Amino acid sequence: MTFPTTTLPDLDALGVTLPAGYRLAELDDTGDREALLDIDRWAFADFTEPEDEAVWRWPLEPGRSVGIWDGRGDVPRLVAAHSSYAFTLPVPGGQRVPTAGLTWVSVHPGHRRRGLARAMVVAHLHRSIARGEIVSALNAAEAGIYGRYGYGIATHHVHMTLPRRADLREVPGSDDLVVELESADPDRHTTLLQEVHAAVDRPGWITRDTPVLRRRPLLDRPSERRGAEALRIAVVCTAAGEPRGYAIFRRHSSWSAAHDPLGVVKVREAVALDAAAARALWGTLADLDLMSSVETGELATDDALRGLVVDHRAARAVEHDGVWLRLLDVPAALSARHYQAPVDVVLEVRDTVLPGNSGRWHLRGGPDVATVVPATRGADVALDVADLAAVYLGGTSLGALALAGRAREITPGTLAAASAAFGWPVAPAMSWGF
DSSP: OOOOOOOOOOTGGGTOOOOTTEEEEEOOTTTTHHHHHHHHHHHHTOOOOHHHHTTOOOOOOTTOEEEEEEOSSSSOEEEEEEEEEEEEEEOTTSOEEEEEEEEEEEEOGGGOSSSHHHHHHHHHHHHHHHHTOOEEEEEOSSTTSGGGGTOEEOOEEEEEEEETTOOBOOOTTGGGOEEEEEEOOHHHHHHHHHHHHHTOOOTTOOOOOSHHHHHGGGOOOGGGGTTBOOOEEEEEEOTTOOEEEEEEEEEEOOBOTTOOBOEEEEEEEEEESSHHHHHHHHHHHTTOTTEEEEEOOOEETTOHHHHHBSOTTTSEEEEEEOEEEEESSHHHHHHHSOOSSOEEEEEEEEOSSSGGGOEEEEEEEOSSOEEEEEOSSOOSEEEEHHHHHHHHTSSSOHHHHHHTTSEEEOSTTHHHHHHHHHOOSSOOOOSOOO
């Protein structure tokens, strides 16, 4: 899905003022590419190896990049930048909502504490609204920044470390599947990955819907191969050849002083469409010769692997924040999803960045449909728009937020029912970052 480009908002009218000499401007991925790369290196203290340049190119969509230039010197200099992707976000019930995927938010360290990040994020929010996008999503490099702009953590993921030959529960049908191990090839495997990845039914599961993004998981940066092999892929198929899962991985060889193998299988991404495919996939990866452990990629908090492992103490799991979500249009967002139980509640929402979302919203809905209108009666539950974003996909409960003082029950007995309605049978997740 594509959306029209938008003009820059009037920051002064939005209560945001840039320091004298700074100006907001749209950026072009071609003409401004070197300036974008320079600000990225400054902001993230990162450096792309020259050998990787030909392989790894971060694609930007036309008309969706904005920067701030410092014009006080002889030559204007780009000192802050951000971009976004036009995504569609799966929400509970299977619907997909227009989403602005915020990325590449960068501020030069010599220009911090001047309101540049706030100016860019406010511009991003209003440009996204003008395009008709009703939510914004991002992966946060720092956890303390985006809550102030109304973003809440909507998904979590886990990284697991399995010992070799980890004991996994048996699953009927897994022995009937075939696992093929091949060298990863973007030309051969991109379509297969897209078909399997797009078949996953989870809230938050954004698919890679452009040709460049679809190839990206299979791109093999030369710098990552130092001390390791080329990128590999494991494909799980039925006897008839139907793909049911995959894992992109590479093996890092290592030996102890006593010459015992200490190799590690590092998985970039793994997807399985059912329990049998998950059992076949992880059973293969955990039993490769000369390896001592498997490090998974980003898994859903309820991924099948967590239920397959017999010894959870031996299979270490570390949880991280995943997608941060921002509701741009509260009534449109709430009415776009379904609810796992009947709900009839008035939410009092506070939004200091987009005041149009503030107020009392009457939500009625259930498993098949939902409506949201301005309320004509008092509020039942009060919360900030960032906390509403945290519960939007069903990954965090209203009840849990209430325990932390982040949601307040006004009408006795209403919060528990609303918390049950906002939940969902499977955890929201996303397997890749942008």
